[in-house]
Amino acid sequence: MLQFVRRLLFVLLQMFCCRRYAGPVLSGVLGLFALLTPLAFLLLPQLLWRDSLEPCGTPCEGLYVSLAFKLLVLLISSWALFLRPPRASLPRFFVFRCLLMALVFLFVASYWLFYGVRVLEPRERDYRGIVGYAVSLVDALLFIQYLALVLLEVRHLRPAFCLKVVRTTDGASRFYSVGHLSIQRAAVWVLDHYYTDFPVYNPALLNLPKSILSKKKSGFKVYSLGEDNSTNNSTGQSRAMIAAAAHRRDNSHNEYYYEEAEMDRRVRKRKARLVVAVEEAFTHIKRLQDDEAATSPKHPREVMDPREAAQAIFAPMARAMQKYLRTTRQQPYHSMESIITHLQFCITHNMTPKAFLERYLAPGPTMQYQRENGRGRQWTLVSEEPVTSALRQGLVFSLRRLDFALVVTVTPLPFFNLGEEFIDPKSHKFVMRLQSETSV
Structure with missing residues (x-):
């Protein structure tokens, strides 16, 4: 019994891990069964009672050509529409996908039912009618394909809602226009744009300077009032401490202002030193052209590949780069290996020092930092409404991670009442207004 439970848990775990592939696999199997059904309708009479079939002739050959081309179009469109790996x-x-799969299964099952009752059981001899029956099934599948194209790809293209996405920690926000989507599909759409539009989340930039935090933490001493003559002294000291703490709280915004100004000055200073160091480092290398290599060959030690050249010029700029990243609190996102790799890429493609510094002077999008693993992209959708519900006015849902969340607010796009006013081109006439005090 214990072994059976272990096997069941193992199977359930495998099913959970392969959940992302269950839908495409099921759709592929059902689609393949639907594509092979018309061919089976044509082959079964030829295999079971071929001698008793009536000759079809030229009309059947035309139907064969039509059936072949329709199946080819259906196969290509099914591959482009359904057989895509989920993101x-x-x-x-997905309600519409499940509805389409149920509709395909219902159509194919109904055709098989009537085929068994009208063709297989009485052994129908009119082969032209059998071919027409198979062609009608392919036509029905093509109409379902058109319906799938409208529901899955066309319906959500027209903008209908405005999504305001706010990151809960630093308040970074973006606005997006989407069509008619369900909550879970809108969440996936938001995450697709989050990794490319939002700047990387840096928790080190959220805290106030330590000097201000240490000054704001003002404790109060407690005195034991054992004697009556010491009561007045302790009360006066307590009042003085409370007044001093209130004064420090009143001046905290000034201290924060000066701390921010000092931080900006340090960042500009580190940035200037980094730019100068990178500019000087890039002047130490030169791309060796083919004609130069043929006319004046260099010593083998003087010729370097892009990796060696990147390592050679990284040393002069390493200290300035380290200080700048530490000042701007970007050191968790840029390791020495990643900087050298980026430098090698810039050298290989003849990029300027400004192109090399673009990644470090301003925080890039989240997609630029690929240090996250699969679990780092694990999100939890939180919604008061069922996630299969469509978007509506005032709907709010959130996408949560361990350290922050994205709050999405849905607002419908307004209806525009556009009027028209005709202006006669002949009305564009002007006169000069002359005044006595002017020079005209």
């Missing part, structure tokens, strides 16, 4: 694992089923 996200949704918590619930």
Whole structure:
């Protein structure tokens, strides 16, 4: 019994890990079964009662050509529309996809039912009618394909809602226009744009300077009032401490202002030193052209590949780069290996020092920092409404991670009442207004 429970848990775990592939696999199997069904309708009479079939002739050959081209179009469109690897694992089923799969299964099952009752059981001899029956199934599948294209790809293209996405920690926000989507599909759409539009989340930039935090933490001493003559002294000291603490709190905004100004000055100073160091480092290398290599060959030690050249010029700028990243609190996102790799890329493609510094002078999008693993992209969708519900006015849902969350507010786009006013081109006439005090 224990071994059976272990096997069951193992199977459930495998099913959970392969959940992202279950939908495409099921859709592929059902689509393949639907594509092979018309061919089976044509082959079964030829295999079971071929001698008793009536000759079809030229009309059947035309139907064969039509059936072949329709199946080819259906196969290509099904591959382009359905057989795509999923980019996200949704918590619930995609309603429209499930509806289409149920519709395909219902059509194919109904055709098989009538085929068994009208063709297989009485062994229908009219082969032209059988071919027409198979062609009608392919036509029905093509219409379902058109319906799938409208529901899955066309319906959400027209903008209908405005999504305001706010990061809860630093308040970074973006606005997006989307069409008619469910909550879970809108969440996937938001995450797609989050990794490319939002700046990287840096928790080190959220805290106030330590000097201000240490000054704001003002404790109060407690005195034991054992004698009556010491009561007045202790009360006066307590009042003085409370007044001093209140004065420090009143001046905390001034201290924060000067701390921010000092930080900006330090950043500008480190940035200037880094730019100068990188400019000087890039002057120490030169790309060796083919004609130069043929006319005046260099010593083998003087010729370097891009990796060696990047390591050679990184040393003069390493200290300035380290101080700048530490000042701007970007050192967790840029290791020495990543900087050398980026420097090698810039050298290989003849990029300027400004192109090399672009990654470090301003925080880039989240997609630029690929240090996250699969679990780092694990999000939790929190919504008061079912996640399969459509977007509506006032709907709010959030996408949470361990350290922050994205709060999404849905607002419908307004209806515009556009009027028209005709202006006669002949009305564009002007006169000169002359005044006595002017020079005209």
